[in-house]
Amino acid sequence: MSRDVRRVMVQATLSDVADLAGVSRQTVSNAMNNPELLKPDTLQRVRDAVAVLGYSPNRAARNLRTRTSRLIGLRFTPAQEGTANAMMDRFVHSLVEECRVAGYHVLLFPGDGVDPLAGYDDLLRATAVDAFVVTDTYLGNPQAAWLEERGAPFVAFGRPWDAPDATHPWVDVDGAAGARMATEHLLARGHTRIAWIGWRKESPIGEDRRSGWLSAMHARNLSTSGLASRVEDTVNSGAEAAAVLLDEAAPTAFVCASDTLAMGVLHTLWIRQLAPGQDVAVVGFDDSQVAQVVPVGLTSVRQPLEDVAVEIVKRLQGRLRLPPVVEPGKLLSPSLTVRGSSGPGEWSS
């Protein structure tokens, strides 16, 4: 009885396994980490002992000895209230899953809002994580430069917009291609007066997406003058921009830099008794839950976050290898999820 209790409470160690299997501690270690070094029947004996004792190597001891933690740090910032931007949720899940495959866990730390470097430094100095995944590079990522300077391994989700010659590994989604797909989708459905509602000029991501709309329009020799608006990423701004554009440029379709802005457009359509997809087409960006559940459904550009996670972890592993293998940046293509807001299915014929 009391032995059972102890077995539950006190984890078996390498020594316990070695004693039970009648081998040295090092042999047990090899059985766990380099099984090919052992004679088959020794290996089996050790494995039996491991199973009997329910042994798992103590992480702290292993971490201390190997100077690794098998932990990836991720600064977790929540979606802003009142927006549709909930990419993080899907991305984090993909990252956690992909890290598991690679034998890593994800450690979350809070962003402090003021100092974008907060948190990184502590974890680094305590050698609490092996590497970081940096996501908020739209801020003009001071983290990237800072981490690179300290020699801290990391992979960025997002291009180094402000430092095109940066040498760190990154993965990003081609926003221009996404906006282009969205625009071409609307062109194929017969629209020619397609408006753009995007973010302010300071946002390189916004400008990138905008360029996709622009190039798709120009490729068809369509005028874009008076058809573009740059606003804050809020529902209200989107609604106001849509109202102004409808009044002044009479577009029949909108491509938006975010689902949040697209919801603003839907809001204006609703007020004006215009049917989305019927009277006016709308396409958003991010394929958020909002796009999925809003009545008639919001057609939206979807980022391949699962693939992003795969590529990020691949680069993480390369970066942590000795010697480090620094793979170049990688740009992934988004896809378009078509729903009712860009027109009834029949139109596509």
Added chain:
Amino acid sequence: MSRDVRRVMVQATLSDVADLAGVSRQTVSNAMNNPELLKPDTLQRVRDAVAVLGYSPNRAARNLRTRTSRLIGLRFTPAQEGTANAMMDRFVHSLVEECRVAGYHVLLFPGDGVDPLAGYDDLLRATAVDAFVVTDTYLGNPQAAWLEERGAPFVAFGRPWDAPDATHPWVDVDGAAGARMATEHLLARGHTRIAWIGWRKESPIGEDRRSGWLSAMHARNLSTSGLASRVEDTVNSGAEAAAVLLDEAAPTAFVCASDTLAMGVLHTLWIRQLAPGQDVAVVGFDDSQVAQVVPVGLTSVRQPLEDVAVEIVKRLQGRLRLPPVVEPGKLLSPSLTVRGSSGPGEWSS
């Protein structure tokens, strides 16, 4: 030059600090963990050395020695596609922040979908985490029973519905109170035929919320017969249920067990050219991003996830203290976020 590089690459250790400060390693340790034991000027000397070297205690070594990891495990399951249930995002952020205050970090591990115990066992045996936060207790939480049996510290977000005599600490939100608030809000706005669209009977959370609607109606001696529906948690099911209820019971308002179902109701209203908030009132549950950005806005019950995180971490700390202090379960009250879908502001007078 090369010294600078080394300082960046190789972290200073306790010994380095001790040498620089001219004290023993133990004194440095005390300076970090029990500063009150040191003579003020010794303490200052040590602290100066710490600052000069940029020293932070190595986590692995500390973990090994203290047999703790200062890590809290959380199984991260993403929001289901096509639903509005994105509570996790907000909750995780609150938890991460609250854990930071308590000196912990959050370690994410993936749910495996099949075995709800997967992941917990590995982390436990490797002593990779000090405790867990268990969130998916709606499954009839086998994790809780299993973890309790193994003596693994954890706190549940969610009541032990299927084991009311369970002794583990938990924190939950009073769903019945939330639905009651929603119903009373509609009653105050003059509605009397208020329908309920909830989840199937197997869901104790759904039944709990339903009871809130029921009690609010009964408190006013209002009939509820024919006014309730139990369906799957999808937009379509919500839309269908709303259509049937409108045809057969002519309600003027709906209270829903989730924002997802409420969006279904909005869908049906949209098809029937009924104005939400004007012709028919709708209240959802969870105050998701969807509720926040959908045109006219969806009135919704909001869970106090920040407070939930605070209470959970408090219990976590109690549970990890020696001897453990097991605080009882705690039920928190939600609030109601009023938006356009439950009627124009003027009605409230």
Added chain:
DNA sequence: TTGAAAGCGCTAACAA
């Protein structure tokens, strides 16, 4: 108030 000794559990390096 400070220091010395011991050891947490593991793996790298080397020896047998």
Added chain:
DNA sequence: TTGTTAGCGCTTTCAA
């Protein structure tokens, strides 16, 4: 193929 030795960086215990 297996075993021995040493030590990762820290904190606990005890002695000075």
